[in-house]
Amino acid sequence: MPVVTTEARHHPLYVPLPSAPPTAAPPAPAPAPVPALRLAPERLRTAVVVGAGAVALLWGLQARASARLDALFATGAHLTGLLAGYGVLVLLLLMARVPAVEHGVGADRLARWHSRGGRYVLGLIAAHAALALCGYAVHTRTDLVTATGDLLSYGAIAAATAGTALFVAVGVTSARAVRRRVGHETWRAVHLSGLLAAALGFVHQLAGPDVAGSLVTVWLWSMAHATVGVLLVWYRIVVPVRAALRHELRVAEVRDEGPGVVSVLVQGRGVARLRAEPGQFFRWRFLRRGLWATALPFSLSAPVRDDTLRITVKAIGDHTRRIRRLRPGVRVLASGPFGALTAHRRTRRKVLLLAGGVGITPLRALFETLPGGPGDITLLYRASDAGGLVLREELEAIARERQAALHYLLGPSDGSFDPLAPRALRNLVPGLAAHDVYLCGPPAMMRAATASLLRAGVPASRVHKEDFDHA
Ligand SMILES: Cc1cc2nc3c(=O)[nH]c(=O)nc-3n(C[C@H](O)[C@H](O)[C@H](O)COP(=O)(O)OP(=O)(O)OC[C@H]3O[C@@H](n4cnc5c(N)ncnc54)[C@H](O)[C@@H]3O)c2cc1C
Numbered sequence: 001m002p003v004v005t006t007e008a009r010h011h012p013l014y015v016p017l018p019s020a021p022p023t024a025a026p027p028a029p030a031p032a033p034v035p036a037l038r039l040a041p042e043r044l045r046t047a048v049v050v051g052a053g054a055v056a057l058l059w060g061l062q063a064r065a066s067a068r069l070d071a072l073f074a075t076g077a078h079l080t081g082l083l084a085g086y087g088v089l090v091l092l093l094l095m096a097r098v099p100a101v102e103h104g105v106g107a108d109r110l111a112r113w114h115s116r117g118g119r120y121v122l123g124l125i126a127a128h129a130a131l132a133l134c135g136y137a138v139h140t141r142t143d144l145v146t147a148t149g150d151l152l153s154y155g156a157i158a159a160a161t162a163g164t165a166l167f168v169a170v171g172v173t174s175a176r177a178v179r180r181r182v183g184h185e186t187w188r189a190v191h192l193s194g195l196l197a198a199a200l201g202f203v204h205q206l207a208g209p210d211v212a213g214s215l216v217t218v219w220l221w222s223m224a225h226a227t228v229g230v231l232l233v234w235y236r237i238v239v240p241v242r243a244a245l246r247h248e249l250r251v252a253e254v255r256d257e258g259p260g261v262v263s264v265l266v267q268g269r270g271v272a273r274l275r276a277e278p279g280q281f282f283r284w285r286f287l288r289r290g291l292w293a294t295a296l297p298f299s300l301s302a303p304v305r306d307d308t309l310r311i312t313v314k315a316i317g318d319h320t321r322r323i324r325r326l327r328p329g330v331r332v333l334a335s336g337p338f339g340a341l342t343a344h345r346r347t348r349r350k351v352l353l354l355a356g357g358v359g360i361t362p363l364r365a366l367f368e369t370l371p372g373g374p375g376d377i378t379l380l381y382r383a384s385d386a387g388g389l390v391l392r393e394e395l396e397a398i399a400r401e402r403q404a405a406l407h408y409l410l411g412p413s414d415g416s417f418d419p420l421a422p423r424a425l426r427n428l429v430p431g432l433a434a435h436d437v438y439l440c441g442p443p444a445m446m447r448a449a450t451a452s453l454l455r456a457g458v459p460a461s462r463v464h465k466e467d468f469d470h471a
Helices: 041-062 069-094 099-105 107-140 144-152 155-174 176-182 184-207 215-247 318-323 357-369 392-402 422-428 443-455
Strands: 250-258 261-267 281-286 296-299 308-314 332-338 351-356 377-383 405-410 436-440 463-466
Touching: 041 069, 041 099, 069 107, 069 184, 069 215, 099 107, 099 332, 107 144, 107 155, 144 155, 155 176, 155 184, 176 184, 184 215, 215 332, 281 308, 296 308, 296 357, 308 318, 308 357, 351 357, 351 443, 357 377, 357 392, 357 436, 357 443, 377 392, 377 422, 392 405, 422 443, 436 443, 443 463
Parallel strands: 351 377, 351 436, 377 405, 436 463
Antiparallel strands: 250 261, 261 308, 281 296, 281 332
16 A cells, blocks of 8 residues: 555645655564563452452441441541542552553553542542541530640641641642643652651551551551552662663764654663563653753654664753753663553554654554554544654655555644544544554644544544653
């Protein structure tokens, strides 16, 4: 099948693009990495629900039936408190970067679950505090202000109150409108204080009647916390530091790819052992002034070759602007690989890769490596104009080499013709409903494309996405 280069071809103002000069096909990638262990999202969800059930059972075993108002408040406070403690553990586990979870569930989905779960946990903490306060006030026949003063004189309750204040700060700075204003570094610093809040909550739970009621529950609760603590330290500190020492990554080359876009080639020892798969990303820390303090997520824009990793970065903010000034030799710390937008998600022979803007990066690597014969793989690449197409020559070389279909969908997003409308997609991709779709692009484009794909008959379970807004 020939390469088809189309500029929203049903549009009345359609102008064919000048064809790019032929380029040599890229060298063969390294052999496919050994499949990683992956936990399916449904399994993780089931495990979390079963865990919550076990916590409720623990509460049920300790609860004593009573119709007294203070006892009803107290028992409600115990249930919400235990579930909140368990919820905090789950939130930490989701962010521990355990490879089987990262590769199976995907970093963006984990981040979304973490964010939604955080709201539930805050609700449970608020309910716990209100019920405990009311229970105490009824029991001691005092008003709520006196009850609050009394309760705060207990060390474990003062600790829990401080922890709650920190959790509220985490919640407030994570609200979309606030997060946009405070900047990533501030958001991250406040978020880290959630660890202290979790520790203060743990102290409080150990002093409470449900956990402290028996040595077995104290042991089980402590073991659960210790396990999550060890996973956090291991995967977020030990593994990246060990990888940095082992691979000694350095910038090998910075290549201009067009206006505001560069590719960075990073080389090191035994990089193949990282088992990075096309479609995955790393969190990169370039040890240079202005960049070392932040780990920035960037997808691999090419499969791993000759101990070299490649990313392609669009300058949109302070950090990404500094990346184009990197020089060969700069040390790099890369933690990963992360992400589940890989070949293992595929369930059908036919695959549509649908990219928007710099979202082409993971799909470029998949375009080259997803197994398939002539006509099995189609890449649709949406951009506002031809100048916004990144890695274009490579894409055309791959399309020619693999006899894969490649269409550019150009034009403003508010134009009269919508190349992502269900009918337009069905015209471009015959048998669309029988495809797996890999989707990556700006949030608005991803939302519009997902809605169109569903309306065009692609089941949601076959739309696989990487969201550059969540990680
Ligand atoms: C999984 C994933 C893969 C990505 N792959 C690519 C890629 O291949 N090429 C590319 O050009 N861009 C990619 N991005 C986007 C890229 O990470 C951001 O554009 C970049 O971090 C912005 O940094 P900045 O300081 O220059 O911009 P800012 O203007 O400071 O930030 C712009 C946006 O990026 C977010 N952001 C900033 N710093 C971080 C950080 N340390 N971690 C997470 N988010 C952050 C901010 O919350 C904000 O929404 C990817 C993002 C994710 C989540």
